[in-house]
Amino acid sequence: MKDEMPFVLYPFQEAIIHLDADAFFASVEQALNPALKGRPIVTGKERGIIACASYEAKARGVKRGITLADARKLCPGLVVLPSDYETYSLYSRRMFNIIRRYTPVVEESSIDEAFADLGGMRRVFHRSYEQIAQMIRQAVQDELDITVSIGLSVSKSLAKLASKYRKPDCFKAVEGTAIHLFLPEIEVSAICGMGPNSVRLLEKYGVKTAYDFVSRPRDWVSKLLGKPGREIWDELRGMAVYKVEPEEKSSFISISKTKTFSAPSSDREFVYAKLIRNVESGFIKLRRYRLRAKVAGVMLRRKDYGEEGLEAALSRPTSSTQEVLPLVRLMFDRLYRHDAEYRSTMIFLSRLEDDRDDQLELFADNLRIERMAGISRAIDAVNEKYGKHTLSLGTSLFLGRARRTSKDEPPARKQALLDGETARQRLNLPMLMVDV
Amino acid sequence: MKLKFERSAILNALQTVQGIVTARTTLPILSNALIHADKKSITITTTDLEVSVRCGITGTVLKAGAATVPVRKLASIIKELSADEVEMEVDEKNVATIQSGSSLFKIIGLGSDEFPALPTFDSKLGYVLAQSTFKRMLKNVAYGASTDETRYVLNGVFLSFKGDKLTMVATDGRRLALVEEEVEFPKEAEVDLIIPTKVVTELVHSLGDEGQVKIQTTGSQVAFEFRDIIIISKLIEGTYPNFRQVIPAQSDERVVLERELLLTALRRAALLASDKSNSVRLEFSKNKLKITAITPEVGEAHETAAVKYDGKDIAVAFNPEYLMDPLRQLTTDEVYLEITDELSPGVLKCEIPFLYVLMPMRIT
Numbered sequence: 001m002k003d004e005m006p007f008v009l010y011p012f013q014e015a016i017i018h019l020d021a022d023a024f025f026a027s028v029e030q031a032l033n034p035a036l037k038g039r040p041i042v043t044g045k046e047r048g049i050i051a052c053a054s055y056e057a058k059a060r061g062v063k064r065g066i067t068l069a070d071a072r073k074l075c076p077g078l079v080v081l082p083s084d085y086e087t088y089s090l091y092s093r094r095m096f097n098i099i100r101r102y103t104p105v106v107e108e109s110s111i112d113e114a115f116a117d118l119g120g121m122r123r124v125f126h127r128s129y130e131q132i133a134q135m136i137r138q139a140v141q142d143e144l145d146i147t148v149s150i151g152l153s154v155s156k157s158l159a160k161l162a163s164k165y166r167k168p169d170c171f172k173a174v175e176g177t178a179i180h181l182f183l184p185e186i187e188v189s190a191i192c193g194m195g196p197n198s199v200r201l202l203e204k205y206g207v208k209t210a211y212d213f214v215s216r217p218r219d220w221v222s223k224l225l226g227k228p229g230r231e232i233w234d235e236l237r238g239m240a241v242y243k244v245e246p247e248e249k250s251s252f253i254s255i256s257k258t259k260t261f262s263a264p265s266s267d268r269e270f271v272y273a274k275l276i277r278n279v280e281s282g283f284i285k286l287r288r289y290r291l292r293a294k295v296a297g298v299m300l301r302r303k304d305y306g307e308e309g310l311e312a313a314l315s316r317p318t319s320s321t322q323e324v325l326p327l328v329r330l331m332f333d334r335l336y337r338h339d340a341e342y343r344s345t346m347i348f349l350s351r352l353e354d355d356r357d358d359q360l361e362l363f364a365d366n367l368r369i370e371r372m373a374g375i376s377r378a379i380d381a382v383n384e385k386y387g388k389h390t391l392s393l394g395t396s397l398f399l400g401r402a403r404r405t406s407k408d409e410p411p412a413r414k415q416a417l418l419d420g421e422t423a424r425q426r427l428n429l430p431m432l433m434v435d436v
Numbered sequence: 437m438k439l440k441f442e443r444s445a446i447l448n449a450l451q452t453v454q455g456i457v458t459a460r461t462t463l464p465i466l467s468n469a470l471i472h473a474d475k476k477s478i479t480i481t482t483t484d485l486e487v488s489v490r491c492g493i494t495g496t497v498l499k500a501g502a503a504t505v506p507v508r509k510l511a512s513i514i515k516e517l518s519a520d521e522v523e524m525e526v527d528e529k530n531v532a533t534i535q536s537g538s539s540l541f542k543i544i545g546l547g548s549d550e551f552p553a554l555p556t557f558d559s560k561l562g563y564v565l566a567q568s569t570f571k572r573m574l575k576n577v578a579y580g581a582s583t584d585e586t587r588y589v590l591n592g593v594f595l596s597f598k599g600d601k602l603t604m605v606a607t608d609g610r611r612l613a614l615v616e617e618e619v620e621f622p623k624e625a626e627v628d629l630i631i632p633t634k635v636v637t638e639l640v641h642s643l644g645d646e647g648q649v650k651i652q653t654t655g656s657q658v659a660f661e662f663r664d665i666i667i668i669s670k671l672i673e674g675t676y677p678n679f680r681q682v683i684p685a686q687s688d689e690r691v692v693l694e695r696e697l698l699l700t701a702l703r704r705a706a707l708l709a710s711d712k713s714n715s716v717r718l719e720f721s722k723n724k725l726k727i728t729a730i731t732p733e734v735g736e737a738h739e740t741a742a743v744k745y746d747g748k749d750i751a752v753a754f755n756p757e758y759l760m761d762p763l764r765q766l767t768t769d770e771v772y773l774e775i776t777d778e779l780s781p782g783v784l785k786c787e788i789p790f791l792y793v794l795m796p797m798r799i800t
């Protein structure tokens with residue numbers, strides 16, 4: 001394969017990196033509390049399901065998504081921590097800001113992953129792209145005490161494959177001229193965008209590695225997998241199709257909010273209160289992005305993971321929490337079974353549209369609609385100042401009826417409040433858990 | 437069955453009946469038209485089970501009978517034929533042979549006994565109007581009907597025969613169009629009907645400028661008879677909203693506008709409106725109208741026009757499509773727009789008994 005013609009004749013026509021933090025939540029916990037370093041730890045205590053496992057835990061077979069009980073069996077001495085999303089997002093923001101010191105074009109693709117376009121930055125730093133990527137990796141490790149893996153290549157798809165290549169704590173560069181040497185080592189299933197169905201389909205045609213995939217004619221791929229397949233084919237051959245998009249996502253097709261209770265419940269008022277809390281959160285998000293919804297759906301999940309849902313169209317699209325409540329109540333009453341135990345509720349808002357222009361209605365009670373919009377605006381204003389959900393619907397009084405279990409232990413940061421901090425409002429600073 | 441017609445005669449009939457046949461039907465037979473011939477006449481019928489249309493065809497019956505043939509296929513064949521005379525024969529296997537000049541087609545049909553029977557019409561109430569009047573009235577309101585299936589009572593045109601006149605209304609909850617016409621009918625025949633949009637479209641398409649249309653209803657169904665056409669439809673069941681209460685009794689200001697001028701200005705301004713911000717702003721000041729459309733990240737449009745206006749300065753935003761709809765259908769030179777403020781409905785009127793209420797858009 002070494003003698004074969006490369007797909008691209010330039011090493012870096014584009015220079016895109018993919019940065020992926022290693023076991024992010026667990027690494028943050030270990031950074032905050034050095035006593036946990038080197039020990040198998042997991043987060044996700046409040047759900048009873050592993051959200052993230054440290055590499056020490058992974059080495060013993062503990063994986064994301066398995067239950068706590070199974071994890072403890074696999075790994076006696078496992079340290080189980082409640083998730084502290086507030087601190088994780090502080091770390092996440094700092095991590096992205098470090099990348100921004102090296103290029104302004106950074107796309108935050110999730111809490112612990114980012115793409116960045118380094119193209120042209122060699123001139124600024126008098127370093128090669130490989131060296132700049134290494135500088136980023138070093139800076140994150142020095143400043144945040146967590147490790148990340150970085151892949152550098154000429155397209156997003158290749159950069160992402162490269163960052164996964166020798167995870168954790170690795171750097172891998174795939175020059176345009178070396179793509180054909182890299183792809184034979186990559187299985188098709190590892191390619192981002194290839195689901196299990198595509199993988200099985202490609203297997204039928206003898207396509208096992210990413211190299212097999214790009215060796216097939218473009219038209220053949222196009223016929224078999226359509227436009228998405230063709231785009232991946234181009235990306236893997238070193239032609240960047242997907243751009244690094246630095247803008248924050250502002251358009252949504254739908255918004256959903258769901259939260260698992262710490263202990264399953266058959267308390268009707270409590271389950272309803274949980275649903276309404278999700279409705280409130282969903283509508284806060286809707287208003288933050290100046291959207292309104294035409295369709296609302298409700299889903300209740302039982303302890304046995306069976307679930308039932310209903311969806312209904314509103315008579316007019318709205319962004320007022322108050323306006324959707326009667327419909328939500330109706331759907332909840334139809335779905336709720338008093339003999340069942342529930343573990344989570346979900347609200348699903350769809351057919352979203354821009355909320356800037358509001359077409360008034362002839363037959364609606366416009367005064368009442370305006371009042372409800374006013375209430376939403378007032379609630380947002382109060383919560384902006386005093387913290388999310390400080391002012392909320394009366395049903396939230398029932399939230400306190402949750403059955404307390406050992407899972408309810410709050411994260412360490414919430415137990416170590418500074419003077420003047422409250423359960424709702426804290427300084428935007430992570431706190432090291434070190435005895436001095 | 438064996439028939440002979442002029443190409444134009446059967447083509448006209450097919451164009452009348454094929455409108456209600458949708459591309460995808462639940463029953464295969466609903467894609468077909470029933471052709472029925474006896475000694476007296478030839479008729480062609482289509483149905484979607486809600487609406488049925490029957491139309492007569494002038495022609496010669498060589499052998500009486502009945503058959504069904506795929507209507508769209510037949511219409512496209514007849515349209516392409518070059519000769520003026522068409523002969524059609526259907527055998528006992530439901531295969532229709534169409535011969536015209538040097539062309540010969542065979543198309544496979546279905547048995548006529550499978551075709552749903554036309555609803556029998558035992559009508560109590562009847563009304564007669566000039567076709568041209570009825571057509572004009574329908575055209576002046578039809579665009580206002582809702583297409584939102586969750587508001588099914590609004591998915592049609594409301595007809596109210598009351599107090600010696602016919603009132604026609606269509607609304608989608610945001611704007612409302614209303615026309616009235618004096619019609620003679622006995623007092624006991626007062627009735628309210630909601631006619632599905634599909635039928636309204638069919639009527640507007642088929643009604644002519646001369647002759648009369650006879651309307652009959654049983655309360656759950658309605659029939660329209662004109663020329664050699666009969667359209668029978670189910671009515672939309674439900675209570676039509678009380679539209680009288682949303683018509684403003686009085687507005688603060690009244691502007692006289694040249695219809696054509698306003699329409700073309702709106703059409704230009706609307707080019708810079710978009711799905712995301714589908715509104716135009718109308719600013720009225722002394723003898724001046726300014727129309728503005730702004731779409732962020734796209735651009736803006738500004739139009740000014742001289743108008744007859746002497747009231748207070750008012751700015752109000754409307755969906756440009758909603759404002760243009762009635763202007764496209766009306767034929768008068770001038771229209772009157774009555775407005776109060778930016779949150780009150782605008783009312784469009786003209787010399788004929790026509791009224792259009794339009795809710796503004798609130799821009800934030």
